[in-house]
Amino acid sequence: MNEKTIPDIVIGRLPRYLQALEHMLQQGCTVTSSKELGEKIGISAAQIRKDLSQYGEFGKQGKGYSVPFLVHKLQQILKVDRIWDMALIGAGNLGKAIAYYQGFIDHGFRVALIFDSDPQKVGQVINEIPVLHTSMMIETIQTHQIKIAMLTVPAQVAQSVTNQLIQAGVKAILNYAPITLTVPDDVHVQYIDPIIHLQRMTYYLD
Amino acid sequence: MNEKTIPDIVIGRLPRYLQALEHMLQQGCTVTSSKELGEKIGISAAQIRKDLSQYGEFGKQGKGYSVPFLVHKLQQILKVDRIWDMALIGAGNLGKAIAYYQGFIDHGFRVALIFDSDPQKVGQVINEIPVLHTSMMIETIQTHQIKIAMLTVPAQVAQSVTNQLIQAGVKAILNYAPITLTVPDDVHVQYIDPIIHLQRMTYYLD
DNA sequence: CAAAGGTTGTGTAAATTATCACATCCTGAA
């Protein structure tokens, strides 16, 4: 079934399906259809069916999909049927807000380590996690075998911090700094930048 | 030149070009090529040239592009050659971090109003902006003629707050709540959700 | 001036992505 690689654009939609399905589950909805799901998230029913069919046959003709079952399958596919420990680099305004965010743990992610280079930040405890100095970063991340990092440091230092993270074995980086990172092929980067999103909308305003 | 509509996928790349070009400008670089820019942000040179050619001929053969000129043009195209006032709804952990973020003002955006429904939050001053009660939201946004809102409220109330924003005349919403919003065709929505991005990466991890 | 080197802008071909349409199957009611 998994003969040829599934395009990244499909992978990008799976988390959105999962988000909507988990939301349905919370509201007690146990069965849904590609039509209903599609209307909720603004994607065509055919698209959803085709995407899911890449991984197997999860639905029942005439009936639709079992929500708990599909949630379970998507969690397996996306590998969030486990807990991923993450490192957070940069305990500033944004870093703190992220460290306190409960949404992560509800979806298979845990902020396990926090690092900062500012001696005044080091030693602070954020959401029960002590802030460590960046001088300990590489070694500590290696010891904990952490593969995911969130980067909330100033743009000027983002690349150099990234280089250290890679040295420490990190394979996935969620970067909040407004700069494109250079990484090896086996390291994945995703970007979160509100300015980019805002500019994408002002284009369409008068 | 602007005969047929330019696809949204092209619009989505323009802010990334602008980000990289502004970065170059800061570093004193005055001329660049599609090749150099492409290598910086991981997009092919041909792609960049084609995208830009949709809006005119900004480069010089044999030489490349004037960075300040291209920055100026992109700012015009994206309509960030002005200041956009924004409303921020939800003065919690994330909302506060956003209110303090200096990046907005550097790129043509200003947090002008902050709203919250919690009486304890109302009256607080965040980065010189007083938090107002949501009961005043529709009227105040209308008076200020604000067209852009950032949503940092719990998911449960995001749709109802959105309905109010639309009533107030808001045409662009940057939504941080993990839920798909239903809006009329003339209202634009962009989503920021770290979970979505993380799940997109865990797919590729072992 | 002439020639070399380099880059743009763009028509065209290729690749990717989305949509359509329908055979197939399941459910429930008569």
Add this chain to the structure above:
DNA sequence: TTCAGGATGTGATAATTTACACAACCTTTG
């Protein structure tokens, strides 16, 4: 049991998006 209604999974088709290739042009150097 049989039939109507409804939803899936998927091959075929259409649309969109990207890559290629090169003429045209600018700059610099000798």
